[in-house]
Amino acid sequence: MAKISKLSWCSFVLVIVLQVVSTTLSLSESELLIQFKDSLQNNGALSSWDAKVPPCNIDKENWAGVLCDKGGVWGLKLENMGLKGDINVDALGQLKNLRTISFMNNNFEGPFLEMNKLGALKSLYLSNNKFSGEIPANAFDGMQSIKKIYLADNQFSGPIPSSLTALPKLIELMLNGNQFSGQIPNFSQERLNSVNFSNNHLEGPIPASLSKLNAALFSGNADLCGAPLAECTSPSGKKLSLTTILIVLIAILVAVGAIIAVIIILHRRKTTPQLADTPAAAAAPPQGHNKDSSEDLDKLEKGMSPDRGSEGKKSDQSVKLSFLREDVGKFDMSDLLRASAEVLGSGMFGSTYKAALTTGPVMVVKRYRQMNNVGKEEFHEHMRRLGRLSHSNVLPIVAYYYRKEEKLIVSTYVENVSLAVHLHGNKSRGQPSPDWPTRLKIVKGVSQGLLYLYNSLPSLIAPHGHLKSSNVILNENNEPLLTDYGLLPVVNLEQAREQMIAYKSPEFKQNGRITKKTDVWSLGILILEILTGRFPSNFLQQGKGSDADLATWVHSVFKDEWSDEVFDKDMDGTNTCEGEMLKLLKIALHLCEPEIEKRWDIKEAVDRIAEIKEKDDGDDF
Template sequence: MVRINNSYDLNHWLLVLFFLAQLCIFVSSSDASEIQTLLKFKSFLSNDTALDNWNNSTNPCNGTTNIWSGLYCEKNGKVYGLKLQNMGLMGIIDIDTLLGLCALRSISIMNNNFEGPLPSLNKLGALIGVYLSNNQFTGEMQDNAFEGMSSLKKIYLDGNEFSGKIPKSLAALSKLSELGLQGNQFSGKIPNFAQSPNGWKYFNISNNRFEGRIPASLSNLEASAFTGNLGLCGKPLAPCKSSKKKILLIIAIVVVSIAAILCTMVAILFIRRHSAKSKQEARAQKKLKAQHHTAAMEVQLTADEDNYKKAEKGGELYFVRKDRGFELEELLRAPAEVLGSGSFGSSYKAGLLSGSMVVKRFRQINQVGKEDFYDHMRRLGRLSHPNLLPLVAFYYRKEEKLLVHDFVANGSLASHLHVKREPGQPGLDWPTRLMIIKGVSRGLGYLYKEFPGLTVPHGHLKSSNVLLDHNFNPLLAEYALTPVINRDHAQKFMVAYKSPEFSHTEQTSKKTDVWSLGILIFEMLTGKFPANYLQQGKRANADLAAWVNSVVREEWTGEVFDKNMKGTKNGEGEMLKLLKIGMCCCESSVEGRWDWREVVDKIEELKERDSEEEYSSYASDGDMGSSRAMTDDDFSFSVNA
């Protein structure tokens, strides 16, 4: 122990203590010290061309202004935050080096290509915000991964491949108010968090592998925060079932699946048997074909009154296109490939000599009688637009309806947006996405004009119903089927019935398809799948629209855009315009939502690149590019999605 004998000694020791207390501040405010710390941190990174202005010739900060890219600075010129987003960075996040930045409180490396386990963030105990979203981090976290980080308020780890349980130290953070873990592979039960039930500003653990009952302290949150975890139950999701009920449910599912398979086999055998019984009609058809020497004449005759009468008997395909022609027996005997099973029924690819066709089986088309069904299908057959998938033929029986289309080899828009790609394989670029959304809006506008009497002329507009030809031109599929689909089935599965107006009033409107187009715009710009479409019945909430709406009001607004969307240089302003259009389409108030004509016109005005004046204005906001926050100048309208 040091004994102080006089006032001189007292003053001496006070000066020493003051010097020690100010040492960290002195070091951190030293330009040379921070420069060397940041340059050492950069040396562990690769593909770092975005940080080319990090060098010894300038200071990182000038007061609150960052001279070096990707920094937040305090008034005294110290580095307060790292915002290294959308830079294509790789390498190592060297936490030990960052210990030299005494004022560091926030780290964001969102939308880069960092790999490996979670960095040792708990060495930086003073951090307030951590943003690691949309990288390639993997592995389980230690229970003490966040130990000692008592100041932490915001953690975003979404869009990685983290696995295992939520660390106990993370759940114990009492000041935590924002947590984003969605889109990983976390598993196990959800822990009891230390926060009060009303203390969350943002909470999302959707699309993981969590299981068990949702803790009561989280039961007041939106259901969208938990969707995509098949093992979760309890409020706000469906009630939990006892183990006995689960076993009975599994048995029921197995029995129903077997029954469905048997019914399918019986239906196919029935169709084949009926075809065999129609030999006389087949011979008459062959005789008719022999009288005509060209395929064009053959197909023309399939659409005449005689063919209509044969189709009425249920034994023939009815062709609505004059440039196609084949027999039902040829279709049934063709090599078939199962493409998938959707909400309406199964789809098959049939390889014919004239080209591949897609046969879609519908079991839920019994809302209208035979005559009305034929009238509606013939009306669909008369439609002609470059952005509609044309109906080729249909087959009618009371218990079975087949719709036949051309096969589109490039697949659906959903497969290009959401199927996991190989490393280095690019996603759809901005010009392609803009071309697709323009084609979709043109096709939807055509449907509005052709079906003025239909409240929802499409009714099921989503990315899996947008097919892409070899030039990536979009073709709308499964359109205008609401008049013939069974109402209960439609309300359970079709996109139009997940709109805000149906959720609130159980009524659709002339602007419902506009809402579906807005969700599709968000899906294309963000790369995120609208998870509420997987829910049966009314939409619990428009989680994708709500997410976009919340993000544009936060500091990290630019993170709304899909990191796999290349070719965005000089196009940020046009992307923001399309985002605005999507938000106007998704206004929850039907009165405030844009009309389809205005939407189509606004989309047509969009360009791949900003004008020189627009780009100069946009770029003047700084080096953050598309990751800057949106301002009132970007959106001069009210958003209530």
């Protein structure tokens, strides 16, 4: 009995000691995150990570890129920070409340991480890095809670990991822009509604479960077949196809020989003495360059018709437009060239003109010259992505045209001009300035359109990137339509930094980076412009110069109460709404907060704006 009692006592003491040791070895969230930070290189953007300050204060984040909930770290949003080095998954795995991580748009490289150590993760965003190599088939085993996986635009290779097909809650999967090969496995998840397999090396039939998706989601895979792409051929069909290919090759060789013969004949004719004084025919344009189309575009920009031959026909075939919408009647470049053209303006990136088709609607054509570095496939894929957008406050893109030297984007013409004209040019047009209800309606529509872009283009850091009053068009009912959105990925970087609004934000001026809250800052500046009637001076800067902006001026004269000096004196309908106008002004200042951590995110911004009413109701802000 004594021996048993002594043994029991020893066991009890051992259990207590182990518990104490375990508690001692358990690291705090701050210590775990510091371990994670120390494994990274180029981590200057995480300078606010200080072990002396907790990462979370209830739901408020004290550390950059940390997302908090009930005092705990539930997410890491470390995007566009230039980070590289090793990712300490073991440290992250000890964060019990961690549910989402995003390392998009950084410089991480190497093999896929052991993410299944984070079994409770719900969202994983690794797009736009330099990860490479084959992902193990079982890489996602045990991740039963994962809903969103973004691996796009890396260098992953090999087959798509089969463990992805066993994730019961998966709803979004982005694998585009990699080097995945082999067949697409069968995804049977009923909730999976957003996928992208484009621009890989996949082959074989597309699974029936994915056959109803848009064909663009499978583009850039030459050997994929089956709905929604072309029907797969039978084995016998493949043999016939090889025979056909041989015949075509022979035909090509014959054609090349004929072309060489023609060139020799033309060369001899050119050197013949009796033809030496005759005017030379127009030289053919270099390969890959459509000389006629370029000249025609120049003439169209000037509102001129293209040159015609003696029989009234164009000397070359029309430029082919790529259409993105089925609800608009098709037309080609020759129709635009025959249209009555009117130059609407010449902006930072090129010219905009109005083309009234002889049969059909009036279109707006924007000509961009600052996208020269964008590859053809990359541009096509991005435009198809923008073409899928559909919202009452977003002007849809109807068609586009790609040339290496320039791009065209075609949309439907809206009669009621831009918000900038209504705010700053109505007097010269003899038109009244928008009243308070109209301005509030515009603010709400713009914010709803911006929120839609955020939800529809999650992989873009700044889904609009160029939000300003001249890029908001008003229709006949004064409903705002956003234009020039989603162009950051396809504009030359130097030109974007010089001209685009996202690159004039406080975070870019201070740290040289753009964040998910950059568009929110632009929205705040736009609201201040709408309320004050003043044009934002910082939008006129060419990426340099003074940091002064409209928000700085408002802060200098606004004393937390009504002031005639702040609000536009030409704005009618303000007699019974001073309280609501003050609320909106304060919201705008929150959105213009220079410190990213203090600035509201887009969802909170839209929710707060939606609460503003046309008339006062006596409630405080």
